[in-house]
Each structure stands twice: as structure tokens, then as C-alpha cells.
Amino acid sequence: MALAPEEPELVQLLTPEGELVEHPDYRVDFSDEELRGLYRDLALVRRIDAEATALQRQGELGIWASLLGQEAAQIGSGRAMGPNDHVFPTYREHGVAWCRGVDPLNLLGLFRGVDMGGWDPEEHHFHLYTIVIGAQTLHAVGYAMGLQRDGMVGDGGPELTGAAVAYFGDGATSQGDVNEAFIWASVFQAPVVFFCQNNQWAISEPLERQTRIPLYQRASGFGFPGVRVDGNDVLATYAVTQAALARAREGSGPTFIEAYTYRMGAHTTSDDPTRYRIAAEVEAWKLKDPIERLRSFLIRTGKADQDWFEALEEESNQLAKHIRAGCLDMPDPSPMTMFDHVYVDPHKPLANQREQFAAYLASFESTSEEHS
Amino acid sequence: MSTIDAPGGTRLMGFGEALNDALDVALQIDPTVVLLGEDIDDESTGGNFKITAGLSTKHGDHRVRTTPISEQAIVGAAIGGALGGLRPVAEIMFVDFLAVAMDQIVNHAARLRYMSGGKTPVPITIRTASAGGQGFGGQHSGMLESWFTHVPGLKVVVPASADDAKGLLLSSIFDPDPVLFIESSRLYFGNMAFGEPGGDPRRLHVEVPLGDYRVPLGKARIRREGDAVTLVTYGRQVDDATKVADRLAEEGISVELIDLRSLVPLDLETVLASAAKTRRVVIFQEAVTRSGFGGELAARITEELFDTLEVPVRRLGAPNTPVPYAANLETAYQPSAEALAAEVRETVERKARAS
Numbered sequence: 001m002a003l004a005p006e007e008p009e010l011v012q013l014l015t016p017e018g019e020l021v022e023h024p025d026y027r028v029d030f031s032d033e034e035l036r037g038l039y040r041d042l043a044l045v046r047r048i049d050a051e052a053t054a055l056q057r058q059g060e061l062g063i064w065a066s067l068l069g070q071e072a073a074q075i076g077s078g079r080a081m082g083p084n085d086h087v088f089p090t091y092r093e094h095g096v097a098w099c100r101g102v103d104p105l106n107l108l109g110l111f112r113g114v115d116m117g118g119w120d121p122e123e124h125h126f127h128l129y130t131i132v133i134g135a136q137t138l139h140a141v142g143y144a145m146g147l148q149r150d151g152m153v154g155d156g157g158p159e160l161t162g163a164a165v166a167y168f169g170d171g172a173t174s175q176g177d178v179n180e181a182f183i184w185a186s187v188f189q190a191p192v193v194f195f196c197q198n199n200q201w202a203i204s205e206p207l208e209r210q211t212r213i214p215l216y217q218r219a220s221g222f223g224f225p226g227v228r229v230d231g232n233d234v235l236a237t238y239a240v241t242q243a244a245l246a247r248a249r250e251g252s253g254p255t256f257i258e259a260y261t262y263r264m265g266a267h268t269t270s271d272d273p274t275r276y277r278i279a280a281e282v283e284a285w286k287l288k289d290p291i292e293r294l295r296s297f298l299i300r301t302g303k304a305d306q307d308w309f310e311a312l313e314e315e316s317n318q319l320a321k322h323i324r325a326g327c328l329d330m331p332d333p334s335p336m337t338m339f340d341h342v343y344v345d346p347h348k349p350l351a352n353q354r355e356q357f358a359a360y361l362a363s364f365e366s367t368s369e370e371h372s
Numbered sequence: 373m374s375t376i377d378a379p380g381g382t383r384l385m386g387f388g389e390a391l392n393d394a395l396d397v398a399l400q401i402d403p404t405v406v407l408l409g410e411d412i413d414d415e416s417t418g419g420n421f422k423i424t425a426g427l428s429t430k431h432g433d434h435r436v437r438t439t440p441i442s443e444q445a446i447v448g449a450a451i452g453g454a455l456g457g458l459r460p461v462a463e464i465m466f467v468d469f470l471a472v473a474m475d476q477i478v479n480h481a482a483r484l485r486y487m488s489g490g491k492t493p494v495p496i497t498i499r500t501a502s503a504g505g506q507g508f509g510g511q512h513s514g515m516l517e518s519w520f521t522h523v524p525g526l527k528v529v530v531p532a533s534a535d536d537a538k539g540l541l542l543s544s545i546f547d548p549d550p551v552l553f554i555e556s557s558r559l560y561f562g563n564m565a566f567g568e569p570g571g572d573p574r575r576l577h578v579e580v581p582l583g584d585y586r587v588p589l590g591k592a593r594i595r596r597e598g599d600a601v602t603l604v605t606y607g608r609q610v611d612d613a614t615k616v617a618d619r620l621a622e623e624g625i626s627v628e629l630i631d632l633r634s635l636v637p638l639d640l641e642t643v644l645a646s647a648a649k650t651r652r653v654v655i656f657q658e659a660v661t662r663s664g665f666g667g668e669l670a671a672r673i674t675e676e677l678f679d680t681l682e683v684p685v686r687r688l689g690a691p692n693t694p695v696p697y698a699a700n701l702e703t704a705y706q707p708s709a710e711a712l713a714a715e716v717r718e719t720v721e722r723k724a725r726a727s
């Protein structure tokens with residue numbers, strides 16, 4: 001399962017040991033501060049994830065889908081985006097949400113069931129989470145075709161042009177929707193980046209249940225380039241996404257990125273992965289941890305010192321506290337909000353039903369008063 | 373209240389265990405039965421709700437096959453297998469995901485035999501879980517039976533208890549037509565939500581006949597006899613309705629409770645006979661009320677018994693909104709036992725119209 005030697009097609013810029021390596025097609029040019037910034041993103045997102053998992057265990061969230069192990073795929077791709085690039089995520093893209101400026105408490109609100117995702121997708125260029133596997137890839141294509149129509153494809157750079165980025169998993173590649181999205185994006189040369197996090201598992205189904213060839217190779221059959229990148233290498237995922245976005249925005253069409261990574265945790269907090277996968281596999285992937293390798297690199301090259309890591313640890317503790325407190329503070333929504341947003345225009349029968357429902361709820365309040 | 377004739381003996385089982393047993397029997401007695409679905413084999417998890425646990429180990433993973441994540445292909449391939457002589461049983465994790473496979477179900481499974489003049493039967497069974505009341509959110513919690521009862525050519529079965537689950541599933545699998553078999557997932561846990569603390573997950577365990585036990589499709593089950601009002605329901609609402617009927621009996625209201633078991637074919641005779649006797653009817657469904665199955669049933673009863681009924685047929689279902697996610701909202705959204713009791717009382721107490 002070692003990556004670089006056996007996988008010549010895998011784009012890698014930072015090895016699991018934290019060594020920089022050259023790649024003929026991809027490179028990054030980060031200042032020390034930017035590198036520390038990426039490390040901070042990775043560390044804080046992992047902390048948010050750990051806190052959310054703990055909150056779920058304590059009964060404060062209904063469910064949580066952990067991104068553990070996939071931080072670099074998400075931060076690398078998320079930080080490569082420009083202001084007009086629009087994300088269509090699955091339910092696991094907490095790291096991308098972070099990069100798009102979505103408050104982590106909004107993510108927790110969703111998993112706590114307080115709302116369906118409290119952020120404004122337009123403001124953050126980050127769509128709501130999609131639970132029905134693969135559907136969002138088609139939305140990304142439609143959005144991208146809209147960008148074409150609006151003249152936001154061509155010259156002008158990231159400030160004037162944009163692309164849609166569809167996130168999905170290895171399991172999703174078996175959906176009809178996803179394959180139709182590939183065809184449409186190709187035929188219309190739509191500015192889409194298909195960012196597949198191949199985390200090796202779809203709940204309890206291993207990758208072999210979805211494909212017999214490396215996923216990125218599928219792209220060529222649809223008529224656009226596919227590339228496999230080390231999904232645990234934040235530098236490589238950044239570089240590859242940046243190139244794919246540039247290609248999309250300038251009008252050269254879609255790219256399929258297979259971020260080769262691993263779901264270190266359970267599918268969701270409702271799942272127990274020990275029932276279907278062996279510990280040795282998880283142990284092997286631990287050696288390729290996305291955060292450790294950048295840490296080794298920063299320390300060895302003197303780009304960050306002990307004080308800096310300690311300060312980050314403190315920031316991380318504060319963030320965790322903030323999230324916990326914010327989560328516990330979230331009010332239950334009023335039952336009447338159930339009737340909000342079903343239709344845009346007022347709608348008589350539904351309004352009547354709403355009134356009846358309010359009266360029905362009120363009847364309980366009066367009975368409980370009678371009894372008290 | 374029917375008693376079960378079980379020469380082979382019975383065993384105390386829960387809803388999920390009874391389904392597992394039915395699948396096991398079907399695989400055993402007919403080599404053309406195959407199972408396909410996501411995560412269903414034992415190398416995976418034995419199914420999202422573990423209904424197929426142990427079956428791939430026992431019958432082979434060529435017969436109990438974990439498929440790629442493709443609902444359309446699961447149903448489409450099941451149809452193809454059926455055209456070639458198999459009896460596929462497809463598992464779709466949640467009823468909401470049937471939407472992904474709608475073309476295969478509606479345009480193909482339901483119509484192929486008709487369009488070929490009877491030459492191409494499609495004896496597939498699609499098992500799926502409805503998950504209302506589980507806190508699973510708007511795209512996992514639908515109760516969508518009425519989408520399918522509207523489609524000629526499909527049968528639609530919604531079991532309410534472990535014994536029926538087994539008997540109806542075996543009948544569905546060996547039925548010559550395509551059957552949609554909807555399992556109320558709370559019944560896997562004694563009509564509690566997954567992981568809900570407290571309560572007794574075994575409270576709905578009943579004696580289930582062993583072996584090839586079948587309950588015919590199209591035969592409703594009178595769960596409780598009564599003469600003041602007829603309460604018609606199906607699926608996990610039968611459990612709620614039973615509790616309500618027990619409570620109302622203490623108040624002196626005698627409820628006749630009918631569990632439809634299958635919506636297509638519908639046992640209208642049993643419903644009409646009861647309605648003619650009590651002359652008052654309440655229909656209870658989990659689904660959104662508007663255009664739901666309850667509306668169809670109310671129309672049929674009214675068409676046949678307009679002159680006999682003393683008061684209008686009443687329906688109780690969910691509000692006409694998507695299923696909300698917040699626990700308190702979903703609880704308020706789900707048609708409750710309290711609301712049902714109120715509805716039944718009102719129907720019984722309402723003055724009969726002057727005839």
C-alpha cells in the first residue's frame with residue numbers, strides 16, 4: 001500500500017516523511033507564512049471534527065460524518081479556489097466549508113437538527129450538504145453552464161471567472177447521476193472540477209465494489225483529463241486543484257481529480273468499521289497522515305518553531321470550547337417553523353393547516369396548565 | 373384476530389429477524405431467488421439494518437450480492453434477472469432512494485408484462501425501509517407508498533408485525549408480479565427510533581411460524597374487533613393505533629382496528645364490512661395527507677357507503693411539508709397517538725347527519 005513507488009501516476013509534492021519532491025507538471029510556491037497557514041487549517045479542522053464527534057457521543061448531535069484522514073484533500077482543494085468558484089459538497093466536506101468561511105457552528109446546527117444548514121450558499125459559494133449520493137454533481141454542471149452563459153469563463157483570472165467544484169466519494173462514482181454529469185460537462189465543456197475523494201470505502205463497501213480500474217482513468221473515456229493526486233498531501237491537492245480550476249475557468253472544460261486518501265474513522269457515528277475492515281489497513285494509512293507530514297516538514301526546515309505550535313494548540317483549544325458552548329446554546333426550533341419555506345408564495349391550504357396545527361399545539365399547553 | 377396455523381412450530385422473533393428468516397427460507401427453497409443491494413453481504417455489514425445478516429455466508433455471495441452504490445442499476449438489473457427467470461429481491465436502503473430508480477420501477481418493472489401481452493413477467497421484490505420518526509432528516513424519512521399505489525402493475529405491501537413481515541415477504545417474493553415491500557424501520561427496534569434509550573426493543577416480538585409461512589397479499593387483518601368506529605391503518609401506525617384503541621376502550625369507545633397489510637391489492641371487502649357495521653371511519657397514515665393513500669381509501673369507502681355512513685370519513689396523516697430534521701419538529705410532525713385519539717373521539721362523538 002506504499003504510495004509513491006508503486007503508484008507512478010500519483011501526484012505527490014510532500015512525502016509521508018515530510019520531504020519535498022519535484023513533479024514535472026505541478027509545483028507550489030508558498031511563503032513560510034502560507035505554509036503555516038495550511039498547517040493551521042489542517043489542525044483546526046481536525047479539532048472541529050474531533051469536538052463534533054465527541055459532542056455526538058454525548059448526545060448533543062444526532063449524527064456526525066467525520067473527515068478524519070481527509071483534511072489535506074479538503075484544505076488543499078478548498079484553499080486553491082477563487083472567490084467565484086462554487087462548491088457542491090457531500091456531507092463530509094467540513095474542511096472545504098472552513099475554507100469557504102462557513103462558521104463551524106452552522107455545520108453543527110445541521111447535524112444537531114436545528115436547521116438544514118444555516119449558512120447562505122451564495123454568500124460562501126458553498127452549497128448545502130447533499131445526502132442523496134451523487135445528485136450534487138449534476139447541480140455543479142448546471143451551475144457551471146450558468147457561468148458560461150454569464151460570460152464568466154475565459155480570460156480574466158479568478159477575480160472575473162469562475163468554476164463549479166463537485167465533491168463526491170468513490171462510492172458515488174457508481175451512480176447514474178455522476179456519470180451523466182461527466183457526459184454533460186464534457187459535451188458542453190462546462191467549467192467543472194470533479195473532485196473525488198477516494199477514501200477507499202463507501203460505508204462498508206471497499207473500492208473494488210465500485211471499480212476495476214483506477215477511478216481517475218475513467219475520465220478519459222468521457223473525454224476530459226483525469227489525475228490521481230495524493231489526497232493526504234496538502235501541497236499536491238492544492239497544485240492539482242489550482243491547475244484544474246484554471247483550466248475550467250479559461251474555458252478548456254472539466255477535469256476529474258481523484259484524491260487518493262483514506263477514511264480513518266467510521267462512515268458516520270452510527271457505523272462501526274471494525275465489523276468490515278482490518279486494523280492493519282488503518283495502521284498503514286496512519287503512517288501517511290496528512291498533518292504529521294507537514295508538521296515534520298515545518299519543523300525540519302525551521303519554518304515553524306515550538307512556540308508557534310504551542311500557540312496554535314491554544315487557539316485550537318479555544319476554538320473547541322467555542323464550538324462546544326455554541327452547540328449547547330443552540331435553541332430548539334419552534335415547531336411552527338416546520339411550515340416555513342415549503343413554498344415561496346403564501347398558500348391558502350397550507351396556511352390553514354398551519355393555523356390548525358398551532359391550535360392543536362396550543363390545546364396541549366392548556367391541558368398541561370389544567371393539570372398543573 | 374387471526375390465530376396462526378403453524379404445524380412446523382413457531383419462534384419468538386422481532387420484525388427484522390422475521391424478515392431475515394423469510395429471506396433465508398426463500399433462498400433455501402428456490403434456487404432462482406437472489407438478493408442484491410448495498411452493503412448486504414457479510415463481508416460488508418449484512419445490510420444497513422442487518423436484515424440480510426448471515427445470508428451470504430450461508431447461501432453464497434453469488435446469491436446475496438453487495439452491489440455498487442447505484443439504485444437504478446439495482447432495480448434495473450433485478451428486472452433483467454427476472455426476465456431471465458430469476459426471482460430477484462432488491463434492497464434499497466431507504467424508500468427515498470427509490471426516487472433514483474423511479475424509471476426502472478415505473479416504466480419497466482410495472483409495465484413490461486402488460487406491454488408484452490403477458491410474455492415478460494417481472495417477479496421482482498423491492499424491499500426498502502421507511503425511516504420516519506428516526507431523526508434521519510428530510511431525505512431519509514419519507515413514507516412514499518402512494519407514489520407507487522398510483523402505478524398500475526405494482527403491488528405494494530406494508531407489514532405491521534413480525535409474523536406478517538415474514539408471511540407477506542415470502543408471498544411477495546413468490547408473487548408473479550413486481551412487489552414493493554416497505555418496512556417501517558422503527559419496527560426493527562420495537563417501534564422506537566434507532567439507538568433510542570429506554571424502552572424495550574423486544575416489546576413487539578411475537579411468535580412467528582417457522583419454515584415456508586405465507587400470508588396472502590390482499591387480505592387485511594382485523595387487529596381488534598369493535599363496533600363504534602373503524603380505524604384503518606398499516607405499517608408501524610398499527611402499533612400506535614393499537615395503543616390508542618386500548619386506551620379508548622377504557623373510555624368506553626369500542627374501536628375496530630384494521631391493518632391493511634397490502635395496499636395493492638386492497639382488501640376493500642373487509643374495510644367496507646367493518647365500515648358498514650360501525651358507520652364511522654378514521655384512516656391513519658404516516659405519510660403526508662395530501663394525495664395520500666388515505667384519500668383514495670376515503671373515496672372508495674364513501675362511494676360504496678355514502679348512505680350508510682353517519683359522519684364523513686376522516687383522515688389523519690402528516691402535514692403537507694417535507695419531513696423536518698430537528699427532533700422536536702419531527703415529533704410534532706409525525707401523526708401522533710394523541711392526535712389519533714382526539715380524531716377518533718371526535719368521529720365517535722360527532723352527531724350523525726340527519727337522514
Ligand SMILES: Cc1ncc(C[n+]2csc(CCOP(=O)(O)OP(=O)(O)O)c2C)c(N)n1
Binds near residue numbers: 132170441472
Ligand atoms: C442515493 C443514495 N443511495 C444510498 C445512500 C446511503 N449512503 C450514504 S453514504 C453512502 C456511501 C457513500 O460512499 P462514498 O461516495 O464513497 O462517500 P464517503 O461516505 O466515503 O465519503 C451510502 C451508500 C444515499 N445516501 N444516497
Ligand SMILES: [Mg+2]
Binds near residue numbers: 169170
Ligand atoms: Mg468513500
